[in-house]
Amino acid sequence: xxxxxxxxxxxxxxxxxxxxxxxxxxxxxxxxxxxxxxxxxxxxxxxxxxxxxxxxxxxxxxxxxxxxxxxxxxxxxxxxxxxxxxxxxx
Numbered sequence: 001x002x003x004x005x006x007x008x009x010x011x012x013x014x015x016x017x018x019x020x021x022x023x024x025x026x027x028x029x030x031x032x033x034x035x036x037x038x039x040x041x042x043x044x045x046x047x048x049x050x051x052x053x054x055x056x057x058x059x060x061x062x063x064x065x066x067x068x069x070x071x072x073x074x075x076x077x078x079x080x081x082x083x084x085x086x087x088x089x090x
Contacts, residue, residue, distance in 0.1 A: 009054035016047045034087040038080060045076045 001007055023039045049069060052058050058065040 005054055005059075009050050012050050013047055016043050016050070019043055032087075034084055037083050041076055041080045041083065045072060048072050 020040055020043045023036050023043070026036055027033065049072065052068050052072075053065055058068060
């Protein structure tokens with residue numbers, strides 16, 4: 001069962017979700033909100049990659065996987081930039 005890629009992907013998604021929860025718990029402890037938001041965006045990007053590569057089978061098509069990774073990364077950077085604009089203005 002541990003050698004099943006879907007089971008491993010599920011475990012990775014579970015760990016990344018736990019890391020997101022841990023990051024959100026840090027709110028109000030002195031860690032800047034922008035840093036926590038950036039961490040959550042990065043974890044969401046990693047989770048999206050796991051879903052695309054393992055659940056949707058893109059690991060079998062490296063060129064497509066690379067393309068989706070770039071598009072997801074650029075989209076994530078755009079969303080992160082929009083999220084950080086208020087923090088940069090203030």
